[in-house]
Amino acid sequence: LxxxxxxxxxxxxxxxxxITPVRITLESGRTFTVFSVEAAEEFGRQSQEEFTYEVQEGKxxxxxxxxxxxxxxxxxxxxxxxxxxxxxxxxxxxxxxxxxxxxxxxxxxxxxx
Structure with missing residues (x-):
């Protein structure tokens, strides 16, 4: 939180x-929260899994x-x-x-x- x-x-x-909270969902189903779109994209790339992310405005x-x-x-x-x-x-x-x-x-x- x-x-x-x-x-x-x-x-x-x-x-x-x-900051902008961004929720990442990996193909494996695991989820993580980072605090910028750039960090989400980098995290997703480094995970070596397919991923999606969603900006969590106002969270x-x-x-x-x-x-x-x-x-x-x-x-x-x-x-x-x-x-x-x-x-x-x-x-x-x-x-x-x-x-x-x-x-x-x-x-x-x-x-x-």
């Missing part, structure tokens, strides 16, 4: 606008700590799942690390009313 967390909703929206969940907490709890409730596998595809390492820190804090610190 692509998730991007920042100090503000606007900052997170800026990060999310920089990045993004926001501040409070926004992400609310959105992810909604996903958990809607799909009745106990765990979520999250990836943050922010290119800048320090900003990506900060995203993971904020995500962790969103679920380990008391919620803001």
């Amino acid at each position: 692509p998730v991007m967390v920042a100090d503000t909703d606007g900052e997170a929206e800026g990060y999310a606008s920089q 990045v969940i993004h926001g501040s700590q409070e926004t992400i907490r609310r959105k992810l709890l909604d996903v958990q409730h809607r799909y009745q799942v106990d765990e979520l596998f999250i990836v943050t595809a922010i290119r800048d390492f320090q900003k990506r690390l900060r995203s993971y820190e904020l995500l962790s804090q969103a679920f380990t610190q008391p919620a803001v009313p």
